[in-house]
Amino acid sequence: MAALTKSFSFSAAHRLHSPHLSDEQNREIFGKCNNLHGHGHNYELEVTVTGSIDPQTGMVFDLVELMQVVQEEVLERFDHKHLNRETEEFHNLNPTGENIVHVIWNLLQPRLGAHLSRVGYGKPRRISLNIMERTRKSPA
Amino acid sequence: MAALTKSFSFSAAHRLHSPHLSDEQNREIFGKCNNLHGHGHNYELEVTVTGSIDPQTGMVFDLVELMQVVQEEVLERFDHKHLNRETEEFHNLNPTGENIVHVIWNLLQPRLGAHLSRVGYGKPRRISLNIMERTRKSPA
Amino acid sequence: MAALTKSFSFSAAHRLHSPHLSDEQNREIFGKCNNLHGHGHNYELEVTVTGSIDPQTGMVFDLVELMQVVQEEVLERFDHKHLNRETEEFHNLNPTGENIVHVIWNLLQPRLGAHLSRVGYGKPRRISLNIMERTRKSPA
Amino acid sequence: MAALTKSFSFSAAHRLHSPHLSDEQNREIFGKCNNLHGHGHNYELEVTVTGSIDPQTGMVFDLVELMQVVQEEVLERFDHKHLNRETEEFHNLNPTGENIVHVIWNLLQPRLGAHLSRVGYGKPRRISLNIMERTRKSPA
Amino acid sequence: MAALTKSFSFSAAHRLHSPHLSDEQNREIFGKCNNLHGHGHNYELEVTVTGSIDPQTGMVFDLVELMQVVQEEVLERFDHKHLNRETEEFHNLNPTGENIVHVIWNLLQPRLGAHLSRVGYGKPRRISLNIMERTRKSPA
Amino acid sequence: MAALTKSFSFSAAHRLHSPHLSDEQNREIFGKCNNLHGHGHNYELEVTVTGSIDPQTGMVFDLVELMQVVQEEVLERFDHKHLNRETEEFHNLNPTGENIVHVIWNLLQPRLGAHLSRVGYGKPRRISLNIMERTRKSPA
Structure with missing residues (x-):
């Protein structure tokens, strides 16, 4: 079994704020990340595909196709956007790292x-790195 | 002459939009960076101080003092903020990399x-790195 | 299942020397790392916690709590210390990378x-990277 | 269970060209990577060995032995070589990342x-990273 | 004065071989880098432009224009090429790091x-980094 | 004018303690870095040599000679040592970053x-980076 990982990056603004919590709870839990107008990050995204090596091409997955799928499903949705204010996915969902990888998994899985x-996600410089891994048998 | 460089990082949202240009010109020049609600970055800041080595302490500048000055003048102003909407400095000034280092130079120089x-500034992953250097004789 | 990894760093001195080996064997196996007064490294520590995503907060684990546990159990014990001479844990245990991650696992697991x-550990610049992984069923 | 990962690097030229495909198919699939004279990369190689910690030495595997095995089996074969033209392994095998890790696995496994x-392999700067993982029960 | 640095990367094969030296001298001086079929690298290229900050746009130089110039003059010439065999510039010139930055300077300067x-150039992982700096008064 | 920079690394233990200050002053200024038995770092060393490009070899300086000089003058002296206790240079000199680059400059300059x-020096992860630059006219 071989695995191919490709990294991508995008820039976005976000505000940590859960609709299931009061304003006070939000401030207490998320601190300055709850700041009204949001702040921003460069997000590093890693997508891993696995499979056997095709004996004709020597590849486990067509890299061009992988890049196209991520471009269409993730980068065009989230790059240079304010996640809370300009994306349907995070209109009512707190854009924590965990939820971002969950959403990206669900966007990529059908394709x-x-x-x-694996879908991995990191804010650079080790401030926090969140990795989503699910078994291939029950991906959703 | 010895030089001491200390790196800092902060996260902020910004929107590239010049008050001296029309909306159409802003869209044309800054593209998706002109997006209304802004996007975000992790900014890497480098501050360099130079001088001779103090024979008693073996230091060119007190690192603790340098960190305190940058904390007070830069990080508390800009970290986890939307630069255009929440900082006085960029209320009427386009927050390009060049203007950000210019503003930071002017905030640090009196202290x-x-x-x-030198004040250096970079968005990670080489997308763009802007460095401000002025001679010490004519800093402003 | 989501996983959250947080990186930490600390600086320490150590000397590779096993109490179960003769001085000659120690010199032969560990070479210059057996040098009497020790040498030093910046250690990169990675701690991974896994779980399901809390629907209220959107988090798999409270990052602030994770940082506090690592601060109390690991950083206060080992940062800026000479591991062999100033820590109880390595007074009679050879501070190899493998033993360091083993000790850190046992310090973090009760909390x-x-x-x-996962507990990962690395000396920067790929000279050696040691990763401790155990199944969650039999952590000790 | 502890795991030790050591990184190595080597520089090589290669040309993506499959003997199982026509010239036209090769051009279509591999694009400029199919360029006749080849191009080049710095390859990052990661080799992971696992085991229990030896109570005498505190090590999971002798690092010096690991480095010697990789030097003899991989670096002397591939470093500063044109993979297609100067190595027996890739004379009739397309030197994709997937095939390179497969070949390296088979070279290291007997030793x-x-x-x-695990054998991991990456071209720097995230352009593509290929990781080979197989269970230890059925390594070939 | 502000400076803007943009990094680019390209992959190429090369062989260190000077037409001004005998085959024996070439082998002695360049060792395995003189290997007949060449080897390869990922090259990191840094281009620095300086100037004053345009008060209208807040920029020192149009980043899009800079990227286009480097694309046309450097990347289309050298990316995924065998420098000695497929580029006019290095047909009779030894493609050392020093000569590569010299050639790139002369390609960019008219534009x-x-x-x-500044034109900077590096093979990753600090094996060697070559930087070309000339005063702006006498650039050629 | 071309410049060649080569990076090196070494591991050492050190204790910040100035013989010109009282024990109390040392504790106050250097904090936990003044800890009796010392702590350690991986040090990154950068050495820059400049000159014109030799038309025969295409090189500004012989890289092999540069590596040999740094090996003999710096790495053999300081690598895997406790700087305060095992090196003549820091027996009575506080091993701050500034003094370390100063000492290394004076060791390399005669060769x-x-x-x-330029002699640059950094502790990884931006905690502090110290750079020594002197004009070539008055190097000592």
């Missing part, structure tokens, strides 16, 4: 199928 | 005096 | 419980 | 046995 | 004029 | 002469 094995 | 020799 | 899934 | 658990 | 202040 | 233009 990549059983090949998708 | 660090002739020791200040 | 993080079943959430703890 | 490292059940300790070998 | 960037007095704004060009 | 590299007018070619030496």
Whole structure:
């Protein structure tokens, strides 16, 4: 079994704020990340696909296709956007790292199928790195 | 002559939009960076101070003092903020990399005096790195 | 299942020397790392916690709590210390990378419980990277 | 269970060209990577060995031995070579990342046995990273 | 004065071989880098332009224009090429790091004029980094 | 004018303690860095040599010679040592970053002469980076 990981990056603004919590709870839990107008990050996204090596091409997955799927499903949705204010996905969902990788998994899975094995996400400089891993048997 | 460089990082949202240009010109020049609600970055800030080595302490500048000055003048102003909407400095000034280093130079210079020799600034992953250098004789 | 990884760093001196080996064997196996007064490293520590995403907060684990646990159990013990001479843990235990991650696992596990899934450790610049992984069923 | 990962690097030229495809198919699939004279990369190689910690030495595997095995089996074969033209392994095998890790796994496995658990390979700067993982039970 | 640095990367194969030296001298001086079929690298290129900040746009130089110039003059010439065999510039010139930055300076200078202040070049992982700096007064 | 920079690394233990200050002053100024048994770092060393490009070899300085000089003068002296206890240079000199680059400049200058233009030094992860620059006219 071989795995191919490709990294992507995008820039976005976000505000940590949960609709299931009061304003006071939001301030207490998320601190300055709850700041009204939001702040921003460069997000590093890693997508891993696994499979056997095609004996004709020597590849486990077509890299060009992978890049196109991520471009269409993720980068065009989130790059240079204010996640809370300009994306449908985070209009009522707190854009924590965990929820961002969950959403991205669900956007990529229909296109990549059983090949998708990991979605990783990090804010640079180790401030926090969130990795979503699910078994390929029960991806959703 | 020895030089001491300390790196800092902060996260902020910004929107590239010049008050001296029409909306159409802003869209044409800044593209998706002109997006209404802004996007975000992790900014890497480098501050360089120079001088001779103090024979008693073996230091060119007190690192603790340098960190305190940058904390007070830069990080508390800009970290986790939307630069256009929440900072006085960029209320009427386009928050390009060039203007950000210019503003930071002018904030640090009164506190660090002739020791200040460089303010560097970068968005990670080489998308763009802007460095402000002025001679110590004519800092402003 | 989502995983959250947080990186930490600390600086310490150590000397590779096993009490179960003769001085000659120690010199032969550990070479210049056996040098009497020790040498030093910046250690990169990675701690991974896993779990399901809390629907209220959108988080898999409280990052502030994770940072506090690592601060109390690891950083206050080992940062800016000579591991062999100033820590109880390595007074009679050879401070190899493998033993350091083993010790750190055992320090964190009572506080993080079943959430703890990986302790990684690296000396920068790929000279050696040691990763401790145990199944969550038999953590100790 | 502890794991030790050591990184290595080598520089090589290669040309993506599959003997199982027509010239036209090769051009279409591999684009400029199919360029006749080849191009080049710095390859980052990661080798992971796993095992229990030896109570005498505090090590999971002798790092010096690991470095010697990789030097003899991989670096002397591939470093500063044109993979297609100067190595037996890729004379009739397309030197994609997937095939390179496969070949390296098969070169290392007889020397490292059940300790070998992962061969990772990356072209720097996230353009593509290929990781080979197989269970230790069925390594070939 | 503000400076803007943009990084680019390209992959190429090269062989260190000087037409001014005998085959024996070439082998002695360049060792395995003189290997007949060449080897390869990922090259990191840094281009720095300096100037004053335009008060209308807040920029020192149009980043889009800079990227286009480097694309046309450097990347289309050298990316995914065998420098010795497929480029006019290095047909009779030894493609050392020093000569590569010299050639790139001369390719960029007519397009960037007095704004060009530095061409930097590095093979990743600090094996060697070559930086070309000339005063803006006598750029050629 | 071309410049060649080569990076090196070494691991050492040190204790910040100035013989010109009282024990109390040392504790106050250097904090936990003044800890009796010392702590440690991986040090990154950068050495820059400048000159014109030799038309025969295409090189500004012989990289092999540069590596040999740094090996003999710096790495053999300081790598895997406790700087305060095992090196003559820091027996009575506080091993701050500033003093370390100063000492390294004075060790390299007699061997590299007018070619030496910069000695840079950093503790990884931006905690502090110290750079020594002197004009080539008055190097000592």
